[in-house]
Each structure stands twice: as C-alpha cells, then as structure tokens.
Amino acid sequence: MFRTALRNVLAHKARLLMTVLAVMLGVAFVSGTLVFTNTISDAYQKSSAKGFGQVDVAIRPEGRKDAGDTIGKDPKLTQALLDKASKAPGAGSAIGVVNGFTAVAGKNGKLVGNGFQSQGGNYWGTEDPRYPLTSGHAPRGANEVAIDSRTAARAGYKVGDTVRLSVDGPVLTPTVAGVFTTDDGNVAAGGSLALFDTATAQRLFHRVGEFDEIDVKAAPGTSQTALRGALDQVVPKDVASTTTGRRLADDQATQIASAMSGMKTGLLVFAGIALFVGTFIIANTFTMLVAQRTKELALLRAVGASRRQVTRSVLVEAFFVGAVAAVTGLVAGIGIGAAMRSLMGTLGATVPDGPLVISPGTVATALLVGVLITMLAAWLPGRRAARIPPVAAMSSVHAQATTKSLVVRNALGALFAAAGVAVALYATTMSGSDGQAPMGLGAVLLIIGVFVLTPLLSRPLIAAAAPVLRIFGVSGKLARQNSVRNPRRTAATASALMIGLTLITGMTVMAGSLQKSIDKMASSAIKADYVVSMANGNSLSPDVAKTLSGLDGVTATSPLRNAPSRIDGETEYLTGVNGASIARLTDLKVDEGAFEVGGARVVVDKDTADSHHWKAGSGFTVAYEDGAKKRLTVAGVYEGNQMINGIILDAATLAPHQDDASDMQVMLKTSSGTSDATKARLEKALGDNPAIQVQDKKDISNGIAQMFTLLLNMLYGLLAMAVIVAVLGVINTLAMSVFERSQEIGMLRAIGLDRKGIKRMVRLESLVISLFGGVLGIGLGVFFGWAAGELVGSRMATYELVLPWARMALFLLLAATVGVLAALWPARRAARLNMLTAIKSE
Known part of the structure; x- marks a missing residue:
C-alpha cells in the first residue's frame, strides 16, 4: 500500500501541483512571520543588552x-x-x-x-x-x-x-x-x-x-x-x-518579546486564514482525485485491502504532498522574513543590525503545520472512498449523496447559521469589550453554517444568473448546468473566496463607519478653528497657549490640561480649561444646568455624573495631585464623547496644585477663520516647529482617513494571500473538472461545439462560481460590519453605518476577475483535447 500511495503521488504530479502551492503559501506566511518577528525581537534584545553595558x-x-x-x-x-x-x-x-x-x-x-x-x-x-x-x-x-x-x-x-x-x-x-x-x-x-x-x-x-x-x-x-x-x-x-543591570536587560528583553507578540499574533491570524482557505482546496483536490480513482481503489479492496489500508494510502499521499509543501514553504518563508525586514528599512523603520534568526521552533512549526493541515484535509475524502462497496465502484456506480445525508447536512447548516446570527445579535446588545467574545463566536458559527449550506444556496443563486448566461447560447447553458452538477464541489471552491471577501468587506464597512463617526464627532463637539498639539502625542508647554493667545487675530484660546485626583475614594482625571472661552470653542450638549466653568464651578459629563449620582447643583470634595482638598460644585451636566469628557474646571483653579503644568492640546478661534495663510501664520509664530501640528477640522478628518486607509491597505495586502489561495482553488477545481469531463467535452466537440465554445463554457463556469463566492462573502461581510458597528456604537453616540457601495462593487469585480483569470489554463486545456481520444476515455 505504501508503494501504491507513492506511485499515485508521482503519477499525478500536475494535478497535485496546485495543492502543493496552496499549502506552500500558507506555510510560507507562517514561517515568514516567525522568522521576521524572531529576527526583529533578537536584534532589539541584543541592542538593549548593549545599552545596559555601563549599568551594574x-x-x-x-x-x-x-x-x-x-x-x-x-x-x-x-x-x-x-x-x-x-x-x-x-x-x-x-x-x-x-x-x-x-x-x-x-x-x-x-x-x-x-x-x-x-x-x-x-x-x-x-x-x-x-x-x-x-x-x-x-x-x-x-x-x-x-x-x-x-x-x-x-x-x-x-x-x-x-x-x-x-x-x-x-x-x-x-x-x-x-x-x-x-x-x-x-x-x-x-x-x-x-x-x-x-x-x-x-x-x-x-x-x-x-x-x-x-x-x-x-x-x-x-x-x-x-x-x-x-x-x-x-x-x-x-x-x-x-x-x-542584568535584570534590567532581561526585563527589557521580555518587554520587547511582549511587544513583538502582538505583531506576531496579528500576522499569524492572516496566515491561519490562508491555511484555512487552503484546507478547502486540499479537501476538494483529494475528493476529486479519489473519485477519479474509484475503480482503482475498488480493485485494491477486491484483492484484499481493508478500508483502513485504503484510507491510509490516501493519508500517505497527503503526507508526501504536505511534506513537500512544508519544506518549500519554509524556504519561501525564510525569504519572506528577510524581505519583510528589508521592507521595514525601505519604509523608514530602521531595525538594529543582526543575523536572520531561523529557530528550531520555526522549522518544526512549518513542517508540522504543512503536514498536519494536508493530512487532516485528506482524511475525510479517504474515509469516504474506503466506504464505497468494491462491486459498486468497479461497476462505476459512484456513491452519491443520499437524500438523508443532504437533509442532515442542510439541517446542521441551518442550525449553525441560526445560532451564529442569534449570538451575533445578542452581542450587539452588550457594551464594549463584553460583547467581543460573543461576537467572535457568532461570526465563527455563522461562517460554518453558511459553508455547510453553500451546496443548498448554490442552486438558487446560480439560477439567478441564468438570464445573463442565456446570452451566450449553448456555452452559457452548459456552464450553468456544470456549476450546479456537483453542488458540494462548487460550494467548497466558492467558500475559499467567500472567506477572504467576508473579512475584506467587514473590515471596510467598519473602517468607513468609524471614520465617518469620528468626523461627525469632531465637527459636532468642536467650534474651534484650530487645534494645536504635539505630533507624537506628548504634552505641550504652557508657553504655547500663551504665545497663541497673544497673536493678532486670535479671538479665543483654551488649553486642555489633564490632572489626576481622588473623589469618593476613586481616581478621576480633571481637565483644566480657560473657563472664560471654553464655551466658544466647544459645542457640547448640556442635559441639565449650564455650561459654566470658573472658580469652584465645574461641568461633568453624563457618565461621570451618573456614576457618582451627581446632578446640577451637587457638591463634592476633590483631592488634587498635591494632596490639597477643595469643595467643587457641579454647574452643569453635558454629553461627553471620546474627544471631550470627564470633569472640566478652570485651569486657574487647577494650576496651584500642579508642579509642572502641561497641556494635551490648545484650541483656538481666529477672526479670519480657517485658511492656508492663517495656518502658516500660526505655525510661524510657533517657530515652524516640526514637533507641533496645527490642525483644522479638515486636517483632523484627513489624519483619521489616512490612519484608516493605511490600516486597510495593510489588511488588504495580508488578505491578498487568502485570495491568491482561493484563485489556486478555482484553477484546481476547473482543471480536475475538465479532466473528469474529458469524454463529455469530446462528445460536445464531436456534435459541433467549437473550441471557442468550449473555452467560453469553462470560463463562464469559473465566473459563475467565483461570483457566487463573491456575493456570499460581501453579504456576510456587510452583516459582520453592521453587527460589530452596533457593538462599537454602544460607546460612540455619533456612530452610523456607512456602506461603501463603490468598494463593494470593486470587490465583486475582483471576484469576477478571479474567475476569469482562474479559467485561462483549464479552458485552454479543455479546448485542446483531442475529441476522439476524449470520447474513448473512461
């Protein structure tokens, strides 16, 4: 059986190439991530150890x-x-x-x-x-x-x-x-x-x-x-x-390793997604390979091979394929790790010098992941093949899915999908981090449910494309029939693309909605023309506020100054402002009382007021950071947000209790409003300081947009790996489907369908399958984006759902492009089949 399995691997090199590539890409991403993070971590640790050389x-x-x-x-x-x-x-x-x-x-x-x-x-x-x-x-x-x-x-x-x-x-x-x-x-x-x-x-x-x-x-x-x-x-x-000094170096090494673990985890998540998508391709490939060798396996059963031996022979094949993919993936991963390090230098993120670190753990992980993933994906097709009766298989009576098995599958899929939707909806009623775990569980359950249901969903969704396919005549009709002929295969192929597009769409919906909400928050909470702050988030010297307030044309300024305090045994942060001008620089809705800040009168956001059971007119005792205590009065209660919240008091009241006063930012209003000339004048007054940024509302919005765009581009780049694997899956499925249908294609050629018609049929079949996966992925992505947004919205009053229609159309176009590109080689192969040879094939 071992020799038989080895012969089968060598006999089907071309068919298994795509499977090797799919596994290799996933393994390369995993090993590349480990090499990159280990190299960077080691370089930083050695550098930090040198830094403590003069400290005992x-x-x-x-x-x-x-x-x-x-x-x-x-x-x-x-x-x-x-x-x-x-x-x-x-x-x-x-x-x-x-x-x-x-x-x-x-x-x-x-x-x-x-x-x-x-x-x-x-x-x-x-x-x-x-x-x-x-x-x-x-x-x-x-x-x-x-x-x-x-x-x-x-x-x-x-x-x-x-x-x-x-x-x-x-x-x-x-x-x-x-x-x-x-x-x-x-x-x-x-x-x-x-x-x-x-x-x-x-x-x-x-x-x-x-x-x-x-x-x-x-x-x-x-x-x-x-x-x-x-x-x-x-x-x-x-x-x-x-x-x-030794302990300091060890502690810093631990901190560096901890900091790198976040990056490592994030990259490994995307590697896992690529491997997860690759699992569908491997399972699909082995299912088709086993189906094509049904007679051969039945003959083995007839001459004495047991079910376990048949299953084992398939697993041995999978072991060799996984081993080859793991080794090539490891080599490619080492190259990826080195390239990522060089890329950091190109982007301006200098890394300490040091050798490329390839640890035994990285090698073991790459080999283990590649082999295990492949063998797990091949186990079910092997087990299914072993259960086919030898006589039925030798007579070409393939074991089709029974009505009972389809009912069980659809029932399980509906159960998982319903449970996923229910858990996700329940998570939207929770607040903040409490809902993250239920939301993640709901997402996993729903994706599993939809995957199980895809054979059922494929018929109505692909049938919806029938009017368009009729335009292409016989080729279009055959493409539609071929797409639904084997729903399980179509589902497994489409699911690979579905998962990638689900993640891409969900993240795009979330990013667009958050950006819009933060823009709305900034425009609704701030009336100031400009906000001045340090570019790195550090505190500003009080001299900056003094310089700005003395400029011609500046009509109002106010610092935002943070200071810790103790109130009713709890730590609360106070925000010092210019009480005389803060109302002109902000636009915060007041629920009760008045927005009056000065002396002992303060305003408090609604959440803080509720937690202390305060209302307008309430008094409380505050212990400042220098230990001094004072009685303050709540003049009003306002609705806070992520930009402005907490207890706001006059900076003059706070200043005597601070050793070193510093400002988070300075807000200001000018008589001329916002303009390039005014901004340039403000920057010049501050010495054209590269560490200080002067921003109007548009600049703040652009900064937020730039941050989200950078994050999304990084995610798109990482998720491209999953899409590439999905493309390989479509190519693999079509290529094997063409091989499986050689006799049928030969008959079509014999009765008059030309080579262009054959090519068109295969391309349309690929296009339909890809669009099917794209529609499912975009639909799931929108749902997850909405659900996650509802969770975020519980803590952000200005949150609103934004559907990026243009980008979703682009994603659908991407799915169609995947289908067209994936069909190039299989379509060419189908068109070049010799009709007489194909008709005689079994």
Missing part, C-alpha cells in the same frame, strides 16, 4: 504609596542620594540620568527620528562612558547640544552647526558641540538622541535638582549582586528601589 545597578524612584498612586508628592532622586550611592562599598562610579522627549529637526525642517523614539537626556561631565564622542566636545550650557552619529548622518549635521529642536513646544536653536555613538535601542531602531549638560537637561525636562535614575558602575572585583546589597543599605526604601 540602577536606582529608580519607588513611586507613590497612597491609594490610587495618583495623589501626593513623588519621591525624589536628589544629588545627595547620588553622592551616597557613589560612596557605597563596591561602587566604582555613579551617574545621574535625566531623560525626556526631544524632537530634532533636520535641515529641511522636518522631524528626524520616529516620534516617540525621539529622545533627549543629559551628558555626564566631560567624558560620559555611555556615549563616546567621535568629534567635538561635551555640551556646556544652554546653547550647546550633542547628537548621536546616526542622526547627524541622516540630517547632515556636523560640529558647529546650529540645530533646531523642541522639548515640549518652543523651538530651541543650540549649537552642535559634539557627535557621539550609542548602543541605545531606540536610536538603533531609527530614533534620535540629543544630549544637554546635566543642569540644562534638568531644567528642560522639569527635573531641577533631580534625576530620573541613578546608574552605578561596580568597582573591579565587585559583582552586581554584591553592589546591589551595599546600595540597599544606603538607599531609603520609601524613596527608591535598586535593580541590577
């Missing part, structure tokens, strides 16, 4: 100890503590570390580095061992800065040049005093690092007289553990904690 023990603030960790004074790392640490037994040297966001502009005025990876810090003394200088000298005073060599090379800076940079808003123009090298992981990943002298860094990062961390280097002969023990004796437990 780090001293860090212990953090606040009161309830909620939001109120009261932070413990401080002072110069006195640094002096103590440097004199501890076993300590060789100690460095005080100050760091924070610093945006460096290139000579073209654009931001160098990647947003949050644009960092700043302090250069310790005249020779900082962390940052060896390659040219120049250590920065001295407020007008000098040192920058890393990668940033200097990218931006074209050298010692003596003037560089434009920003810490929290205002533009600084120091001179480049020195250029240094660093093993910092952020710089290796494409970020930038700017260093000031310690006093300047403390002032810029609001740490005057303080440090963010103290790094201690051990004296020769002292271990990290021994040094940590000595430091624990001199560092107050309620002020700071100590950690060894």
Whole structure:
C-alpha cells in the first residue's frame, strides 16, 4: 500500500501541483512571520543588552504609596542620594540620568527620528562612558547640544552647526558641540538622541535638582549582586528601589518579546486564514482525485485491502504532498522574513543590525503545520472512498449523496447559521469589550453554517444568473448546468473566496463607519478653528497657549490640561480649561444646568455624573495631585464623547496644585477663520516647529482617513494571500473538472461545439462560481460590519453605518476577475483535447 500511495503521488504530479502551492503559501506566511518577528525581537534584545553595558545597578524612584498612586508628592532622586550611592562599598562610579522627549529637526525642517523614539537626556561631565564622542566636545550650557552619529548622518549635521529642536513646544536653536555613538535601542531602531549638560537637561525636562535614575558602575572585583546589597543599605526604601543591570536587560528583553507578540499574533491570524482557505482546496483536490480513482481503489479492496489500508494510502499521499509543501514553504518563508525586514528599512523603520534568526521552533512549526493541515484535509475524502462497496465502484456506480445525508447536512447548516446570527445579535446588545467574545463566536458559527449550506444556496443563486448566461447560447447553458452538477464541489471552491471577501468587506464597512463617526464627532463637539498639539502625542508647554493667545487675530484660546485626583475614594482625571472661552470653542450638549466653568464651578459629563449620582447643583470634595482638598460644585451636566469628557474646571483653579503644568492640546478661534495663510501664520509664530501640528477640522478628518486607509491597505495586502489561495482553488477545481469531463467535452466537440465554445463554457463556469463566492462573502461581510458597528456604537453616540457601495462593487469585480483569470489554463486545456481520444476515455 505504501508503494501504491507513492506511485499515485508521482503519477499525478500536475494535478497535485496546485495543492502543493496552496499549502506552500500558507506555510510560507507562517514561517515568514516567525522568522521576521524572531529576527526583529533578537536584534532589539541584543541592542538593549548593549545599552545596559555601563549599568551594574540602577536606582529608580519607588513611586507613590497612597491609594490610587495618583495623589501626593513623588519621591525624589536628589544629588545627595547620588553622592551616597557613589560612596557605597563596591561602587566604582555613579551617574545621574535625566531623560525626556526631544524632537530634532533636520535641515529641511522636518522631524528626524520616529516620534516617540525621539529622545533627549543629559551628558555626564566631560567624558560620559555611555556615549563616546567621535568629534567635538561635551555640551556646556544652554546653547550647546550633542547628537548621536546616526542622526547627524541622516540630517547632515556636523560640529558647529546650529540645530533646531523642541522639548515640549518652543523651538530651541543650540549649537552642535559634539557627535557621539550609542548602543541605545531606540536610536538603533531609527530614533534620535540629543544630549544637554546635566543642569540644562534638568531644567528642560522639569527635573531641577533631580534625576530620573541613578546608574552605578561596580568597582573591579565587585559583582552586581554584591553592589546591589551595599546600595540597599544606603538607599531609603520609601524613596527608591535598586535593580541590577542584568535584570534590567532581561526585563527589557521580555518587554520587547511582549511587544513583538502582538505583531506576531496579528500576522499569524492572516496566515491561519490562508491555511484555512487552503484546507478547502486540499479537501476538494483529494475528493476529486479519489473519485477519479474509484475503480482503482475498488480493485485494491477486491484483492484484499481493508478500508483502513485504503484510507491510509490516501493519508500517505497527503503526507508526501504536505511534506513537500512544508519544506518549500519554509524556504519561501525564510525569504519572506528577510524581505519583510528589508521592507521595514525601505519604509523608514530602521531595525538594529543582526543575523536572520531561523529557530528550531520555526522549522518544526512549518513542517508540522504543512503536514498536519494536508493530512487532516485528506482524511475525510479517504474515509469516504474506503466506504464505497468494491462491486459498486468497479461497476462505476459512484456513491452519491443520499437524500438523508443532504437533509442532515442542510439541517446542521441551518442550525449553525441560526445560532451564529442569534449570538451575533445578542452581542450587539452588550457594551464594549463584553460583547467581543460573543461576537467572535457568532461570526465563527455563522461562517460554518453558511459553508455547510453553500451546496443548498448554490442552486438558487446560480439560477439567478441564468438570464445573463442565456446570452451566450449553448456555452452559457452548459456552464450553468456544470456549476450546479456537483453542488458540494462548487460550494467548497466558492467558500475559499467567500472567506477572504467576508473579512475584506467587514473590515471596510467598519473602517468607513468609524471614520465617518469620528468626523461627525469632531465637527459636532468642536467650534474651534484650530487645534494645536504635539505630533507624537506628548504634552505641550504652557508657553504655547500663551504665545497663541497673544497673536493678532486670535479671538479665543483654551488649553486642555489633564490632572489626576481622588473623589469618593476613586481616581478621576480633571481637565483644566480657560473657563472664560471654553464655551466658544466647544459645542457640547448640556442635559441639565449650564455650561459654566470658573472658580469652584465645574461641568461633568453624563457618565461621570451618573456614576457618582451627581446632578446640577451637587457638591463634592476633590483631592488634587498635591494632596490639597477643595469643595467643587457641579454647574452643569453635558454629553461627553471620546474627544471631550470627564470633569472640566478652570485651569486657574487647577494650576496651584500642579508642579509642572502641561497641556494635551490648545484650541483656538481666529477672526479670519480657517485658511492656508492663517495656518502658516500660526505655525510661524510657533517657530515652524516640526514637533507641533496645527490642525483644522479638515486636517483632523484627513489624519483619521489616512490612519484608516493605511490600516486597510495593510489588511488588504495580508488578505491578498487568502485570495491568491482561493484563485489556486478555482484553477484546481476547473482543471480536475475538465479532466473528469474529458469524454463529455469530446462528445460536445464531436456534435459541433467549437473550441471557442468550449473555452467560453469553462470560463463562464469559473465566473459563475467565483461570483457566487463573491456575493456570499460581501453579504456576510456587510452583516459582520453592521453587527460589530452596533457593538462599537454602544460607546460612540455619533456612530452610523456607512456602506461603501463603490468598494463593494470593486470587490465583486475582483471576484469576477478571479474567475476569469482562474479559467485561462483549464479552458485552454479543455479546448485542446483531442475529441476522439476524449470520447474513448473512461
């Protein structure tokens, strides 16, 4: 039986090629994802480990100890503590570390580095061992800065040049005093690092007289553990904690692995989808191969082979096919992983240097996935073939599906589909994350149900295309009949395309609806002409609001300033605004009371008011972040949204209780309204700072659209794998169908149907099957998009369903294109059959 199975594999090389390709693509995606994420993770981990080379023990603030960790004074790392640490037994040297966001502009005025990876810090003394200088000298005073060599090379800076940079808003123009090298992981990943002298860094990062961390280097002969023990004796437990450099490197490696796991999971999901779609093709292929060898298998049964041996022979075939596909998929996956890494560099996302990582786990996973998927998909066709009685099979009486089996199948499909719809509808009545699990379960049940029902659905849906097919005469009529001749095969072929289009359509509906809803929220909640914020989401200096309010033509400004507080034992965030102008800059619906902010009078969003049982006129006591308490009064209750919500009070009331005030954003209104000239004037007043963005409502909308477009394009690219696999499935099904119907095609040629007619028949059959899958996929995608939208809408008052008709028409056109392209080779093959040879074939 083993030799028979091996012979069958070698005898049907052409027929099994598409199956190998389908499995190979899925395996390549899985192995490529693992190679890519492992390579990136390993490079970051090694880079971060180098970054801790000068740290044997780090001293860090212990953090606040009161309830909620939001109120009261932070413990401080002072110069006195640094002096103590440097004199501890076993300590060789100690460095005080100050760091924070610093945006460096290139000579073209654009931001160098990647947003949050644009960092700043302090250069310790005249020779900082962390940052060896390659040219120049250590920065001295407020007008000098040192920058890393990668940033200097990218931006074209050298010692003596003037560089434009920003810490929290205002533009600084120091001179480049020195250029240094660093093993910092952020710089290796494409970020930038700017260093000031310690006093300047403390002032810029609001740490005057303080440090963010103290790094201690051990004296020769002292271990990290021994040094940590000595430091624990001199560092107050309620002020700071100590950690060894080895532990810091391990923790950062764990964080990097955790961060990469999200990307890995997302990519593997799409690889799983491709494999899932490929499973249909494999099952379809083996079903047809087994059906074509019914007499052969029956003969094996007649000469003594048992059912198990027949099933086993099919599984052995599947094993060889899966093994070949897995090995080629692994090789292709290694290439994909390398290409993805190079692509990141092309897109500007620099990755630390390091070798391509091909772990034993990746190899094992690729081989296991390829072989198991193929064997599982082939098991059912093999088992079905073994159950055909030898006499019936040898007499060409094929075991057709009985009425009972079809009734059972349709009943099960209807049950699954109904359960899926019911669970999905139930999930829409839930709120937020509570409904995610039921929604996912409903989606799986519904897809399974529709897949089981596709043979039943194929007849009426394909029959609907009959009027159009009649235009093509005999070829069209034959195409329709061929499409419904074997509903199970048609269903399995169409289902592969259906799944891909379901996901694409559902995501497109969701993205379009969310974009529209956020646009609506922005236009309905904000009356301001412009919103000013940091491009990376960091806080703005209060100086930005002062600069804007003093400009000619600016009629109203207000910062939005966040601060933690404690109310009734719970943490609540306060939003400080300009009480005199906030009503002119926002348009929030007031449910009760009045929108009045000033002194002790505040306004509260409805959700917060309900949670505390407040109404207009209610009073409550707030504990500010410095521990001070004050009685406030609710002047009004408004309807909040994702952009503006919570407790809003006057910034003047909040300011005395903040050590370092900073703004999330600044809203402003101008006498001239929005225009390119006004925007340019505002940007110039802020120093043409690359780290600050000035946006009107249109800019906000375009930013949202760009984000969704980028996300969708990435998803389309990933889901293209599933569509490619689906194309292979259609080609495979048609090619085998042509082989199966050789005698019939020969008869058609003999009675007068020419080669063009044969080609047209096969192409129309492919087109009908593809459009059938496309219609099902788009219909399911719209339902899932609507259901998921209802779930999101429970937390977004402005949510409304948007059906992207143009894109759905494009998806249907894509399905039709798949059908036309997939039919090219099978149609050509059918037309070139020798009619006499075909008629004599069995």
